[in-house]
Amino acid sequence: EAGVTQFPSHSVIEKGQTVTLRCDPISGHDNLYWYRRVMGKEIKFLLHFVKESKQDESGMPNNRFLAERTGGTYSTLKVQPAELEDSGVYFCASSPLTGASEKLFFGSGTQLSVL
């Protein structure tokens, strides 16, 4: 069974440019989460999809960040325009819709560097 996959693994862009990150969750997992970790700090929640619906986007930093989940399958996270403080590792995680005790399955992350 394929795990959670994220693309690209690394992205280096200049300030002001646009970047789109993609996440393919485990097939059948209705919950999809985006997280970000800035160097040495906690992994911060960005948002939560249930199928194609945004359940909680309270962690999105500002309106430069746009997340979508087309048809309840893969998800994209677009940053436009990127700023220096957006640098970090962006993780995607998924889980089945069976309750709060479910563990999360993580992708390997996208390392974003904004120069």
Place this chain on the structure above:
Amino acid sequence: AQSVAQPEDQVNVAEGNPLTVKCTYSVSGNPYLFWYVQYPNRGLQFLLKYITGDNLVKGSYGFEAEFNKSQTSFHLKKPSALVSDSALYFCAVRDMGGIGGFKTIFGAGTRLFVKA
């Protein structure tokens, strides 16, 4: 609001010795607690969880964690460390107060070095 604190940035231990990675939490209501591990260039992997029941929970790779309600702690332990246990460990708590869903709140992580 739910929160997790990992007071140690790094823990160093000799192979064969017991290890402890500390975690304290703050929640309203009953806590759902988790430990995850991240190896280099990999995503986080689930180690173990406490939902209810026995305060000592056992997980993958010989790890266990002790839930202490009075001290609001959930320390990760292993009786005998291996060099291969060297990794980044994250404590987490499930936020049950969200509207319409449950998000997981993570600590800052503790890097474990096991020396041969």
